[in-house]
Every structure is written in C-alpha cells, then in structure tokens.
Amino acid sequence: MANTIFETQFESMSVFKRGKVRDIYDLGDTLLMVATDRISAFDVIMSDPVPEKGCILTRISLFWFEVMESIISNHVITSDVNEYPEVCQPYRQELEGRSMLVKKTEPLPVECVVRGYISGSGWKAYQETGEICGIELPDGLRESDPLPEPIFTPSTKAELGEHDVNIPFEQVKEMIGAERAEQIRDISLQIYRRGAELAEKSGILIADTKFEFGVEENGLLLIDEILTPDSSRFWPKATYQPGGPQESFDKQYLRDYLNSVDWDKMPPAPPLPREVIENTKKKYEEALQGLVSQADAS
Numbered sequence: 001m002a003n004t005i006f007e008t009q010f011e012s013m014s015v016f017k018r019g020k021v022r023d024i025y026d027l028g029d030t031l032l033m034v035a036t037d038r039i040s041a042f043d044v045i046m047s048d049p050v051p052e053k054g055c056i057l058t059r060i061s062l063f064w065f066e067v068m069e070s071i072i073s074n075h076v077i078t079s080d081v082n083e084y085p086e087v088c089q090p091y092r093q094e095l096e097g098r099s100m101l102v103k104k105t106e107p108l109p110v111e112c113v114v115r116g117y118i119s120g121s122g123w124k125a126y127q128e129t130g131e132i133c134g135i136e137l138p139d140g141l142r143e144s145d146p147l148p149e150p151i152f153t154p155s156t157k158a159e160l161g162e163h164d165v166n167i168p169f170e171q172v173k174e175m176i177g178a179e180r181a182e183q184i185r186d187i188s189l190q191i192y193r194r195g196a197e198l199a200e201k202s203g204i205l206i207a208d209t210k211f212e213f214g215v216e217e218n219g220l221l222l223i224d225e226i227l228t229p230d231s232s233r234f235w236p237k238a239t240y241q242p243g244g245p246q247e248s249f250d251k252q253y254l255r256d257y258l259n260s261v262d263w264d265k266m267p268p269a270p271p272l273p274r275e276v277i278e279n280t281k282k283k284y285e286e287a288l289q290g291l292v293s294q295a296d297a298s
Contacts, residue, residue, distance in 0.1 A: 003094065004051040007038050007150070011093050020045055021054070021230060025086055027101075030077060034099045035225075039280065041255050042265040043158070048272040054098040056284045057228045061294045064195065071190050075102040075214060099168040105214025105221055110172055111155040111164055112184050114192035115254040117146050117207040119233060119246070121166065122153065134168035144207070144235075144242040150192050152185045157212075183220060184213050195227045202290045204249060205240055207233040229287045248289040256279050 008023045016026040020040040025032040035054030039046050058079065065074040078084070079100045081092045088095060115122050115132065122132045129139060133153040134245035141147075154172050155164040174180040188211050196206045207291050212224040225231050234249035245252075257276050263269070272280075 004049055005034075005054065005094060005098070006033050006038060006049045007036060008091075008094060010088075010094075012087055012090065021057070022224075027087065029087075029104065029131065031102050032084070032088060032095075032099060033102055033106055034095065036098075039230075039251060039254065041251060041258055041269070044267050044269045046254075046269045046272055048277055050277055050281050050284070053284055056288045057225060057230060058098050058100065060228045060288055060291055061225045065218050065222065067195065067198065068191050068222065068226065072187050072222050073196065073218075074226075075105055075216075077101045077103060102223070103216055103221065105216045105223055107157075107212060107214045107223060108176055108180070108184065109157050110184065110213075111210040112158050112188040112213065113153045113155055113166075113208065114150050114188050114211070115147060115153055115208040116150045116192065116196055117144055117205070117233075117235075117242075118142075119144055120206050122208065125166065133166050134170070141221065142243045144240075144244065146242070150189055150196075152188055154185075155210075180220075184211075187213075187220075187222075190262055191222075191226070197226075199234075200237060201273065203237045204287070204290045205235040205237050207235055207246070209233070218284065227291070229284050234287055234290075247281050249290065251280065251283070253283050 013025040013027065013032065016024040016031060020234060021035055021038050023034045023036060035057045037049035037051055037053045039053060040049050043234060062079055065076050079097050081088065084101055118141050120128055125132045126137055126141060132151065135151050135153065138148065152169065153166060154169065155166045158164045169181065169185065186229060191211060192209060199206050206227065209227055211222065214223040215223050229250035235246040236249065239247050254276065261270055
C-alpha cells in the first residue's frame with residue numbers, strides 16, 4: 001500500500017512550486033511533479049490528507065493523457081521511476097505511483113473550464129444573469145440540467161489561497177491573443193466531448209471540468225492534470241436527476257461536510273473526522289474504478 005504523503009521534502013532537488021496538491025521540483029531541463037495526498041476545498045488546504053489520493057489522481061491523469069493524444073500532445077515524459085534522473089532515485093519509494101517527469105512549458109494564465117451541465121458557480125451565475133461568462137443560456141434551466149451543448153467558460157488562474165474568477169472569452173483573447181484563445185477553446189471542447197462520451201459508457205457523467213495548457217518550442221501542450229475528481233465534477237449516471245444537487249464521485253462530499261459545520265471558509269481549515277476522510281477516499285476510488293478500470297477492460 002502506498003505511503004500517505006502530505007508534503008514531500010527532497011533535499012537534493014530544488015522546489016519549483018508547491019500547489020494545493022502537487023509538489024513540483026526543477027530538474028533543469030525537466031520538472032518532477034509529485035501528487036501528494038493533500039486536499040483542498042474552498043481554496044483552503046485541509047490539515048488532514050486523504051490516503052492514496054495522489055496515486056489515484058496520477059493514475060487517472062495518465063490514463064486520460066494517453067486517450068487524448070490524438071487530440072493534443074501532453075507534457076508527460078514518463079511516470080516510470082526507473083527512467084527518472086539519478087537525483088530522484090533516493091526518493092523512489094515516495095515517487096512510485098504518484099509522480100511524473102514532465103516537460104517544462106510556459107503555462108497559459110487561463111483555467112480552461114468546460115461545462116456540459118449547469119451546476120456550481122455556473123448555476124449561481126445563471127440564476128443571477130441568465131448567462132455564464134457572457135454566454136446567454138435558455139430560460140427555464142434547472143440546477144444540474146444538461147446544457148444544449150458544452151460551453152467554454154474560462155477563468156483566471158488564481159494564486160494559492162485566492163479564488164479563480166470567471167471571465168468572458170473576449171478577455172482571454174486580450175490576454176493571450178485571438179488565435180491562441182480560439183485554439184485552447186476548441187481543443188478544450190474536443191477533450192471534454194471525448195471524455196464525457198467515454199465516461200458515460202462507464203456510468204459517470206462529467207458535469208464540468210477544467211484543463212490547463214502550456215507552450216514550449218514544439219507548440220501547445222496539455223499540462224497539469226486531466227479529468228480527475230480534483231479538476232472535474234463527476235456524477236453517477238444511475239442516480240442522476242436534474243432539479244437539484246447530485247451525488248458525486250469528487251470532493252463535493254467534502255464541501256458538503258464543510259458547509260455543515262461552523263467554518264468561515266478561511267484558513268485554518270477544521271480537522272476532518274476519520275469518517276469524512278474515509279468516505280472522501282472512497283469517492284476517489286469509485287471514480288478511478290469507473291473511469292479507468294472499466295475502460296481498460298473494454
């Protein structure tokens with residue numbers, strides 16, 4: 001069984017960045033990405049890890065990166081620790097199953113959000129304005145309804161501890177140029193449609209998700225993670241019923257728990273009961289089983 005890791009400390013390597021979940025090390029020409037078992041909600045990192053979460057996220061991302069290769073290349077060089085540089089080898093026990101050696105890119109400053117159903121912040125925006133990110137939607141939609149077609153609703157990429165902000169597509173054009181903006185929009189929608197189609201065959205509805213892209217000398221690459229319970233809203237198809245919130249295979253369970261306690265959504269986060277940690281882990285395992293295992297068997 002994998003070790004539970006809240007934070008890595010690899011003294012012989014230089015820390016490039018610590019995110020909400022990933023510790024990233026600079027190896028010169030490449031980066032080492034390590035998915036820890038940290039979990040965040042409302043942009044706050046919980047003080048309690050979810051055992052094996054990082055391994056689950058890594059396996060799901062590697063699966064989807066391979067599936068989407070025909071649409072866009074990605075930043076993964078290898079996830080085989082035997083092929084990592086010598087400086088990584090003393091830490092192979094911590095790295096096994098939860099890390100990737102990846103190409104360095106210049107990340108685009110945009111979260112590429114795609115929504116196929118109306119939920120979360122999209123539902124709130126629709127209730128207030130009838131729109132999401134400047135996209136006008138039909139009247140009379142209910143919470144969790146499918147949208148007429150998937151929509152691209154980008155947001156800013158906030159620093160740790162801050163909140164992403166939904167922005168109109170015109171602002172993305174101003175930020176990165178019209179041609180690049182249209183490219184990431186079109187590719188994001190392609191990836192979402194393909195992922196949603198495959199996931200539905202396994203009994204999972206992908207309500208919404210977000211992608212990140214980076215630029216290197218050979219062009220645009222898909223980076224970070226893809227179609228995981230951390231970056232997506234997964235609903236079981238068997239119990240789907242629009243008109244309200246849905247059961248989920250993601251960290252919505254954790255958010256619901258935190259909403260039930262007296263917490264102001266500011267650090268520090270409250271300690272998590274063992275039951276909440278275990279149930280959150282089960283949600284991630286169910287997502288892995290549905291998305292990867294059934295697809296592997298087909």
